[in-house]
């Protein structure tokens with residue numbers, strides 16, 4: 001769904017009539033716009049106003065005064081450039097762009113054509129993922145070529161390269177329009193309208209303190225509040241307190257840095273992994289608040305900007321892949337983006353790492369350890385350490401904790417684990433579709449006019465599917481039978497993943513940390529369930 005924002009009395013009848021937007025929203029100024037973007041983004045899922053499955057435009061007014069007209073709307077042009085920079089850094093996954101009313105009037109046809117093409121491209125899951133991973137043309141605000149603002153095809157759409165460059169911008173200051181937002185008020189307002197759920201500190205404590213924790217049954221706002229609760233508590237313990245408003249800004253920025261429309265690798269996964277990390281640290285490193293805080297941060301940031309695919313699907317010649325010489329491309333990307341967010345929004349946490357060289361790159365080591373292509377290395381470390389007296393190093397310990405948390409969904413109780421299994425199955429289907437798409441396009445390079453031949457209204461289809469998906473997950477009581485009837489391939493996938501990766505890892509982990517025995521017990525009982533289901537399927 002796409003929004004046309006008209007700011008401060010800006011007008012644009014041709015844009016309104018173009019049929020390219022699903023709604024028009026009139027707002028006073030940039031601050032109310034940003035506040036609106038945040039509150040739309042935490043709308044209960046499935047969220048039609050996620051700013052990812054459509055292309056939104058923000059039209060800024062030209063003053064109309066003689067000076068601005070003579071300057072060809074230059075005041076509004078400058079505002080648009082600033083706003084686009086801000087979108088790139090704080091709302092990176094959004095397909096949104098600010099333009100001046102003057103620019104719209106000057107070249108309406110080009111603008112409409114561009115939005116039309118972009119809209120078609122981002123409506124389709126497969127071409128959208130291809131674009132995210134492989135589009136190499138940077139938009140004007142990043143190349144500082146504001147004259148190209150309207151001419152660069154697809155410059156409203158998210159791409160990993162664009163995300164990377166926007167995040168690396170040297171200006172670390174948080175603009176006043178963002179600092180002015182009172183997040184606690186915003187949270188209260190949205191809360192009052194949304195569904196009920198955990199609300200008080202005690203209720204969040206209760207939800208977060210159990211291994212039955214299910215991020216999938218929480219709203220986006222409740223997830224942000226979970227993040228707030230954990231980071232707030234840990235920052236006090238680690239003696240790097242931060243103001244509530246800054247912490248909320250960090251959490252809202254992180255949420256906007258994950259693709260809400262991914263099936264599995266989204267902010268829910270980030271909070272799930274952070275909660276698991278938190279619980280595991282409370283068992284393995286109960287007194288080390290510093291490391292626990294850094295590791296929980298690594299967990300919440302470990303997949304930022306994840307395209308919902310995998311390293312093997314990157315074209316080697318793509319800009320993002322080349323940036324990291326093809327090594328752990330996703331993990332390096334996540335770390336670079338996340339560290340730039342922290343440098344801007346919570347620089348004092350880096351003071352926690354300066355004193356000890358082993359801890360210096362703790363966040364980086366942790367995020368890079370989540371690359372499953374080096375999984376065996378960690379299994380080998382566990383094998384070696386369980387049979388020798390040599391203790392695990394700090395880096396090994398934190399790597400094992402975040403790895404365990406990253407794949408902990410198979411260690412959750414069955415009714416939680418099965419929902420994650422469902423979502424990863426859907427994401428794997430997307431990957432298979434992308435692989436087929438890339439093969440069918442052969443070596444054809446990334447053209448500015450990526451052809452999306454299929455003109456079916458996929459946006460509507462996606463929304464229908466999203467609704468069905470959320471109903472399956474959130475039905476009370478949850479019906480696993482119904483889920484498996486619709487998705488009979490889930491058990492085989494789970495048996496494969498557990499046998500190939502999870503079982504040995506958690507079994508060996510529990511040998512070194514006996515208090516983690518419950519993890520392997522859960523894996524075992526889940527596995528037995530999947531095997532039974534698989535057997536009854538093959539015998540019927």
Ligand SMILES: Nc1ncnc2c1ncn2[C@@H]1O[C@@H]2COP(=O)(O)O[C@H]2[C@H]1O
Pocket residue numbers: 370371372406407409410420421424493494497
């Ligand atoms: N329940 C699951 N079933 C199958 N694969 C999984 C499951 N959980 C995690 N994974 C895989 O494990 C990987 C861990 O790293 P990623 O998050 O990049 O991607 C994850 C998936 O590919």
